[in-house]
Amino acid sequence: AADLALCRGFARGIYIAMPTQATSNAMFKRVQVDYLKNRRHKGKLNLQLVHGNALLAGMGEVREGEISDFKIADTDTGDTNTDMEAQSWFTAKKRPLLSPFGVGTIDQSLLSVLQTRHWFVRLFGLAGKVVIFDEIHAYDAYMVTILERLLQWLAEIDCTVILLSATLPEARRKALIYAYSGQNSSENKCYPRITLAQSRHYINQETNELIVCKEVSVEDSHCIYLNFSRNDLEILAGELTRKLEHGGCAAVICDTVDRSIEVFRYLQANMHETECLLFHARTLQVWRREREDEVLRKFGKGTKQHDGSYTNPDRPFRAVLVATQVIEQSLDLDFDLMFSEIAPVDLLLQRIGRLHRHSRTRPEGLEMPQFTILCDGNRGGAPPDTFGKNIEHIYDRYILLRTWLVVRGKAMIEVPAETEKLIEKVYGTDEEICGPDWIEALEKAKRNLVHEQGESQKAASRLLICPPCDSEDIVRQFNCELFDDDDPEVHTAIRAATREGDPSIMLVMVNAGTVLAAEPALDEVRDLLGHSTMLSYKGLYHELASNCEAPKGWEKNTHLNHARLMRLDENNRAKIGGYILTVNEKLGIVIEKESKDNG
Structure with a gap:
């Protein structure tokens, strides 16, 4: 659809907005190799990777305010005769979206409507x-x-917008359509479907074109067989050992980084004949890229055969990948068996999408897709007092309760036939019939959710530029000139x-x-970024911002000016604020409270 819009002259370029940097990196390669290099365009194509760590992809940069001498540099091979390049002027901060072709995070596009200095x-x-948003179900109220x-x-600036999701609740679908077209969508077809709405323009409040909704024919549904287990390490290791007796590749998806590290350590210590890998975002960038490539190589679809099946020569005989949510979106991975901690139903369905994803020969005992939900809740009794403090910090308790109420009695799910039905049972207005204890728990959790969503919407609204309106009104209402989100010295407000x-x-x-240059050159900046991570840890943030060094030579560098430097001892450890941070290539960054045992 995007290519058709380009060919017919309805658009001048494409930007693909992905939920994370990992999915952006994977999509960037697909756009570069599978799309742009195969469309036989005559002339140079300027393609940019647009996110905070794009420099690590090997593209050049220029300082803010400068226009460097233009030199063609292919993003892949360095061959000056190829048709693809990342032109250097466009790689400076704030400019990448000006490039005709771009792949990056959704954050880069959202900054266009926040009251920053150069939002326009x-x-x-x-x-x-053509602006394509993938996995739009993944975003919260904020x-x-x-x-x-x-x-x-x-809509106002004549963009063609494509919104993609396999698990989008109906209410969210209608709200997004209204934002673009100004019309309320009354027509509805069964999932999977395509909805087409025309853009509205100021002064008109809505488009004059009717919204069209069409069903999409797909192959027959297939059954996913559900199992349930306590979230216990010994039980998990036993189940994996038994089911992988004849080989196979399994995934264990955890809701938090700390839990994924704990699970990986236990499985590695107790499953000696199984290759165990760990994949999460809390690690140094250089290791994350290596692990991401390794995961895609070992668990990707491989090569298509004449009969339509796939083979992957790098696929392990017996392996377990312990991962966080980084694998549930946009990464083309295929597992024989899957275990997952409880999560909202739409995210469980996304995870299921990586189970038996492609046609291939499966090991004995794993011919049918088996998905095990790890939850300590009672399948037939009262609602759990908690799904786990860390899990409920990530996901709303109300949505988890409704998810558990819907899935706990099921033995199988038909995908995609039951996809929409399950999502609407959790996110829709119709409540499941349940006992007084469940009603009380749901009502309490719902009150908390409504309050939190209201506060989130207010917080986001305070940062937004005004809607499309008269140009004088825009100038008058604007501008708070918000500061960079990555500056730790700026108040969150x-x-x-x-x-x-x-x-x-x-x-x-x-x-x-390590000896650092007073003003690091580009190669040194790239090396420092490779040894960096974005750390979000409630008990540590203020300690890191206040007590870690901010080298003076980094102040004028757009990639490092808000970074903090931490020096590690001979054991790759550092102590700060009552915590010990250990950097490990396999585990990532392990954060533990300081004690007599580890101090």
């Missing part, structure tokens, strides 16, 4: 393009408030934050004896 540059960069304002502006939650800080972690 980003918005101008999107004007007239981000959706910003997204709806962005859709209003994208005046940050241009595209995501809600605990603040994060960029931490560069090097050995104690």
Whole structure:
């Protein structure tokens, strides 16, 4: 659809907005190799990777305010005769969206409607393009408030917008359509479907075109067989050992990084004949890229055969990947068996999408897709007092309760036939019939959710530019000039934050004896970024911001000016604020409270 819009002259470029940096990196390669290099365009194509760590992809940069001498540099091979390049002027901060082709995080597009100093540059960069948002079910009330304002502006500046999701609740679908078109969508077809709405423009409050909704024919549904288990390490290891007796690749998806590290350590210590891997975001960037590539290589789809099946020569005989939510979105992975901690039903369905994803020969005993939900809740009794403090910090208790109420009695799920039904049972207005104890728990959790969502919407609304209106009104109402979200010295109330939650800080972690240049050159900056991580840990943030070194030579560098430096001892450890941080290539960054045992 995006390519058709380009060919017919309805758009001047494409921007693909992904939920995370990992999914952006994977999509960037697909756009570069599978799309742009195969469309036989005559001339040079300028493609940019647009997120905070794009420099690590090997593209050049220029300082803010400079226009460097233009030199062609292919993003892949360095061959000056190829048709793809990342032109250096466009790689400076705030400029990448001006490039005709871009792949990046949704955050970069959301900044277009936050009251930052150069918001209009980003918005101008999107004007007239096809803007594709993937996995839009993944965003909370805070981000959706910003997204709806962005859709209003994208309609105004003649963007063709494509919103993609396999698990989007009906109410959310209608709200996004209204933001773009000004019309309420009354027509509804069964999932999977395509909805087409025309853009509205100021002064008109809505488009004159009717909204069209069409069903999409798909292959027959297939059954996913559900199992349930306590969230216990010994039980988990036993089940994995038994089911992988004849080989196979399994995934264990945890809701928090700390839990994933704990699970990985236990499985590695107790499953000696199984290859165990760990994949999460709390690690140094250089290791994360290596692990991401390894995961895609070992658990990706491989090569298609004449009979339509796939083979992957790098696929392990017997392996377990312990991961967080990083694998549930946009990464083309395929597992024989899957275990997952309880999560909202739409995210469980996303995880299921990585189970038996492609046609291939499966090991004995794993011919049918088996998905085990790890939850200590009673399948037939009262609601659990808690799903776990850490889990309920990530996901709303009300949605978890409704999810558990819906799935706990099921033995199988038909996908995609039951997808919409399950999502609406959790997110829709019709409540499941249940006993007094469940009603009380749901009502209490719902009150908390409604309050929290209201506060989130208010917080996001305070940061937004006004909707499309008269140009004089825009100038008069604007501008608070919010500061960079990654500056730890700026109060949260005046940050241009595209995501809600605990603040994060960029931490560069090097050995104690490392000598740093006073003003690092580009290669040195890239190396420092490779040894960095964005750390979001409630008990540590203020300690890191206040007590970690901010080298003076980094102040004028757009990639490092808000970073903090942490020097590690000979054991790759550092102590700060009552915590010990240990950097380990396999585990990532392990955070533990200081005690007599580890101090």
